[in-house]
Amino acid sequence: MKILKEALDILFPQCCLICGKMSDVSINKVPVCKKCLADMVLIPKYQRWQFCLSEPYKGDRYPGLPLYICFVYKGKVTDLIHRVKFGQRAELARMMGYLTGNSLKADGVFVDAVIPIPLSYGRLMERGFNQAEEMGIEISRILNVPVLTGVISRPKETKRQAELTDDSQRARNISGAFSFNPNYSVYGMTILLVDDVATTGNTLHEASSVLLENGADNVLCCAFAGNRTVKNAETY
Ligand SMILES: [Zn+2]
Numbered sequence: 001m002k003i004l005k006e007a008l009d010i011l012f013p014q015c016c017l018i019c020g021k022m023s024d025v026s027i028n029k030v031p032v033c034k035k036c037l038a039d040m041v042l043i044p045k046y047q048r049w050q051f052c053l054s055e056p057y058k059g060d061r062y063p064g065l066p067l068y069i070c071f072v073y074k075g076k077v078t079d080l081i082h083r084v085k086f087g088q089r090a091e092l093a094r095m096m097g098y099l100t101g102n103s104l105k106a107d108g109v110f111v112d113a114v115i116p117i118p119l120s121y122g123r124l125m126e127r128g129f130n131q132a133e134e135m136g137i138e139i140s141r142i143l144n145v146p147v148l149t150g151v152i153s154r155p156k157e158t159k160r161q162a163e164l165t166d167d168s169q170r171a172r173n174i175s176g177a178f179s180f181n182p183n184y185s186v187y188g189m190t191i192l193l194v195d196d197v198a199t200t201g202n203t204l205h206e207a208s209s210v211l212l213e214n215g216a217d218n219v220l221c222c223a224f225a226g227n228r229t230v231k232n233a234e235t236y
Helices: 002-011 034-039 076-086 090-106 121-127 131-143 167-174 202-213
Strands: 025-027 030-032 049-051 066-072 113-116 190-198 218-226
Touching: 025 034, 025 090, 030 090, 034 076, 066 090, 076 090, 076 190, 076 218, 090 131, 090 190, 090 218, 113 131, 131 190, 167 202, 190 202, 202 218
Parallel strands: 066 218, 113 190, 190 218
Antiparallel strands: 025 030, 049 066
């Protein structure tokens, strides 16, 4: 079997799923390359926890929600996320979950369950998979807790947050986007809410609010990458 695999590798060399050049390393069985990995900037351990909203607002019912970010959203990390979303590479999203899950585990994060940020039905049909859900499955496996995918849904079709430049537009766009499925209970639970990218934090904050309103004890947000110039924590 090993010989067959080696022969196949020579005949059909695998390409890095991020840059398309020859792969020389794999992460969680996903072929990538050392050059791409070297370009991905891991946020130092003491700067990974931030506050969820980059622009806290007066009257926020859940101020100071914690957000954990692994990588700086630039360079090859941007390419990687672009490949996931527009190249329909679900395995890359699972790799992102693998890296995030291992980072959370190494940093001693304990939760009762993982909930991925859902996509709207239209966006899910367009992409064929939910990148946050693919990440959540890997994270739940690494943290050894369940992943709950039907608890919150996204009935409202919203614009892509990245298309909106103004913070208040982003907050309005996402407001009321999520609904809670009453067939589930998150009462008393500490939930890890997962998304691929966090910029203003509005999406994670809105989904957290829905979980907290429905009995969750605590919500920790996490994202594979973030690009904010942090106003409420140390910059990186
Ligand atoms: Zn590469």
